[in-house]
Amino acid sequence: MNLIQESYERLFPEKEFSYNAKMEYNRRLAPFNANIALHRNVLSVNMNLQWKDIDEEIKIGLIQHLLLKIFRKKGMTQNIELYNNFTKNIHILTPKDKIDPQLEISFDRVNKLFLESSLEKPNLCWGTDSRRKLAHYNFHNDTITVSTIFKEAAPHVLDYVMYHEMLHKHFKFEHNNGRSSYHSPAFKAAERQYPEYQEIEKEITGLIRGMKKKPASLWRFFR
Ligand SMILES: [Zn+2]
Incomplete structure (x- = not known):
């Protein structure tokens, strides 16, 4: 099972996952940015390359956070909590090399x-x-x-x-x-x-x- 489907099913256990999921890492996005899009049946998630080595449970939280946004739903899961805590600490991973x-x-x-x-x-x-x-x-x-x-x-x-x-x-x-x-x-x-x-x-x-x-x-x- 791919990560998008896994995230979806944990977030919406009562719903069936009926999308074609596409996950991509790229360098074009800003550091630790990610986005989601739904075109017809294709649900695609793009993440900055930095996400690649991050723990899957945190990534599931990120995807769930994006799923809530795109489906205009509210909700909270353990994974989203993990993700929120992670984002609060991103600054530790960021190089400080632009100080005017x-x-x-x-x-x-x-x-x-x-x-x-x-x-x-x-x-x-x-x-x-x-x-x-x-x-x-x-x-x-x-x-x-x-x-x-x-x-x-x-x-x-x-x-x-x-x-x-x-x-x-x-x-x-x-x-x-x-x-x-x-x-x-x-x-x-x-x-x-x-x-x-x-x-x-x-x-x-x-x-x-x-x-x-x-x-x-x-x-x-x-x-
Ligand atoms: Zn302000």
């Missing part, structure tokens, strides 16, 4: 001030000059990415953005009923520990608005 010096200074400062220097350093990268996605933490590759619009910002503004993403790593994600909640009440309470955070949020809004107002003709000069 400016972001590292901010990270160290925030870590010392708010987290007793307890947070293990992730990769720290600049992203694009996005105004919609200011920053994010990706637990698959243990990386905090910050929009380049903060490159020239005051240190306390960058620190606040950094703090938010560091809290994502700190809290990881909490699972309830198979759904992840990223900004839990505990998360928000911790975020509000940041001094004058409301003022800083206004500054960030101002920073974004200021950029938008810049007329197109001006941009040409500065290119």
Whole structure:
């Protein structure tokens, strides 16, 4: 029996598996990423090559997690629990080789001030000059990415953005009923520990608005 069928039958014991299952490992996906697709009768799962050597019970949890998503069902199994625990520890397996010096200074400062220097350093990268996605933490590759619009910002503004993403790593994600909640009440309470955070949020809004107002003709000069 293949792994997809095994996962399906353990997850939905009352149902019959009537698909043509296809499992593939490839290098195109981001680290520890995976996806699932259903076309007619073909149920295919793609996993990043890194999954190949991972324990089958964990992989079954991953596939079950994907099956719940594609069939829009909720559920919890021992395998999904194993998988959830595994994803929380993926950062240990990730090399830390992309650490930007400016972001590292901010990270160290925030870590010392708010987290007793307890947070293990992730990769720290600049992203694009996005105004919609200011920053994010990706637990698959243990990386905090910050929009380049903060490159020239005051240190306390960058620190606040950094703090938010560091809290994502700190809290990881909490699972309830198979759904992840990223900004839990505990998360928000911790975020509000940041001094004058409301003022800083206004500054960030101002920073974004200021950029938008810049007329197109001006941009040409500065290119
Ligand atoms: Zn967030």
